[in-house]
Amino acid sequence: MEKPFCPKCNHPKVVKSGIVGGRQRFKCKKCNYHFSVNKIGKGIDSYYVVKALQLYVEGISFREIERILGVSHVSVMNWVRQYKIKAPEQYDYRPTYKVLSHAELVKFMTSKENLQGSGMLLTELGDKFMMIKWERFKNS
Ligand SMILES: [Zn+2]
Numbered sequence: 524m525e526k527p528f529c530p531k532c533n534h535p536k537v538v539k540s541g542i543v544g545g546r547q548r549f550k551c552k553k554c555n556y557h558f559s560v561n562k563i564g565k566g567i568d569s570y571y572v573v574k575a576l577q578l579y580v581e582g583i584s585f586r587e588i589e590r591i592l593g594v595s596h597v598s599v600m601n602w603v604r605q606y607k608i609k610a611p612e613q614y615d616y617r618p619t620y621k622v623l624s625h626a627e628l629v630k631f632m633t634s635k636e637n638l639q640g641s642g643m644l645l646t647e648l649g650d651k652f653m654m655i656k657w658e659r660f661k662n663s
Pocket of ligand 1: 533551
């Protein structure tokens with residue numbers, strides 16, 4: 524299991540500090556804050572909220588976001604409402620996305636043609652990377 528960062532000060536140096544209620548407990552070496560893995564889970568949740576909202580603004584549908592991030596489309600709809608996010612109603616381009624491994628990403632990046640005029644957005648997705656491209660210049 525990978526050691527998490529401190530949720531309070533984001534310091535990477537944490538030490539294991541016993542097991543409480545079946546959950547691994549950690550102690551931050553910098554600020555001495557104690558936390559359990561459960562609290563890290565909450566941090567991951569907010570990461571997915573931000574990613575889901577980013578994708579929504581990019582024009583990706585709720586169902587697609589569910590498929591990409593593995594969070595329910597109902598959750599995504601709730602977050603959109605909760606944070607009062609409004610995406611533009613009309614796009615003159617269609618977002619497309621690719622999920623690439625690091626090696627595939629590096630290969631893709633070496634070609635300048637792949638990067639030009641694509642309005643590219645890159646986001647980390649588990650152990651892979653997702654690239655959203657706006658194909659707005661190709662169709663017009
Ligand atoms: Zn800390």
